Amino acid sequence: MQLRSPFYELAGQFAVDLPGSRAVFSTRRGGCSRGPYESLNLGWLTDDDPNAVARNRAALAAMVGAPPMRFVRQVHGAEVVRVGTGRMAADAVTAASGASVPGASVPGASVPGASVPGAAGAAGPATAIVGEGNPPPRPRADGQATATRGIALAALTADCLPIAIAGDGAVAMVHAGWRGLAAGVVEAGVRAVRDLGASGELRAAIGPGAGPCCYEAGAEVHEAFADIPQAHRGAIVDLKLIARARLRDAGVGETHDIGICTICSDPALLFSHRRDGGVTGRQAGVAWLI
Numbered sequence: 001m002q003l004r005s006p007f008y009e010l011a012g013q014f015a016v017d018l019p020g021s022r023a024v025f026s027t028r029r030g031g032c033s034r035g036p037y038e039s040l041n042l043g044w045l046t047d048d049d050p051n052a053v054a055r056n057r058a059a060l061a062a063m064v065g066a067p068p069m070r071f072v073r074q075v076h077g078a079e080v081v082r083v084g085t086g087r088m089a090a091d092a093v094t095a096a097s098g099a100s101v102p103g104a105s106v107p108g109a110s111v112p113g114a115s116v117p118g119a120a121g122a123a124g125p126a127t128a129i130v131g132e133g134n135p136p137p138r139p140r141a142d143g144q145a146t147a148t149r150g151i152a153l154a155a156l157t158a159d160c161l162p163i164a165i166a167g168d169g170a171v172a173m174v175h176a177g178w179r180g181l182a183a184g185v186v187e188a189g190v191r192a193v194r195d196l197g198a199s200g201e202l203r204a205a206i207g208p209g210a211g212p213c214c215y216e217a218g219a220e221v222h223e224a225f226a227d228i229p230q231a232h233r234g235a236i237v238d239l240k241l242i243a244r245a246r247l248r249d250a251g252v253g254e255t256h257d258i259g260i261c262t263i264c265s266d267p268a269l270l271f272s273h274r275r276d277g278g279v280t281g282r283q284a285g286v287a288w289l290i
């Protein structure tokens, strides 16, 4: 299929090059899972065969030339963990719990922007690597950032937005549904790459996710983004427009949006939680320094 520039196809997946880094947004192509998870399902927390998921993760890395991938336990919050050797600290901002889809309603979930100073250990030992190994334990977070080569940061999605943020020397990958966007996960991702020493202009890339063609949401979601009137059209909430606005306001110079909606694109191309009534696989956004 024809992708809008600067995205390009790489072994059946979608790729984009950012300053000093590469991001890949996976598709359903090239895996071994069956049924509703056909074929490149990367999500453990589905009813798919875990061995198939493990094989799919290895297959994706091999197909696109990614280093070993690290996953976090996504909770629709705004925590972005820094991964790798050298100085590392968890960026404890807030962590919502519960919801697994952008439109899910979770009473009492996170307070947007709530800060938890000192909740997660600041500067630890000289070497600290989180998210190592599968299956869990993995840190609860919705984004990862690194300034270390040889690590691929992965975020699982099936309608939420996978967003890569990069400047020379550091890269982040975040998982952004409406709750994460409201809680500030995009801003936390930008802070993380700057804290890790990213220099020059920051650029970001938004992968496939629920688009403004399809993403209808309730009053709670509309109210969360009342500050961006152009993101609302009837019941529709334009999460990608909101993400672009948040990235720009956080200091990102240019954001590329792949412009593909998971809900209404070819069902054989991408998983969609909403389209498939919750029984579906997960694709991933993966980013690493090159």
Ligand SMILES: [Zn+2]
Pocket: 210, 211, 212, 213, 214, 215, 261, 262, 263, 264, 265
């Ligand atoms: Zn759509």
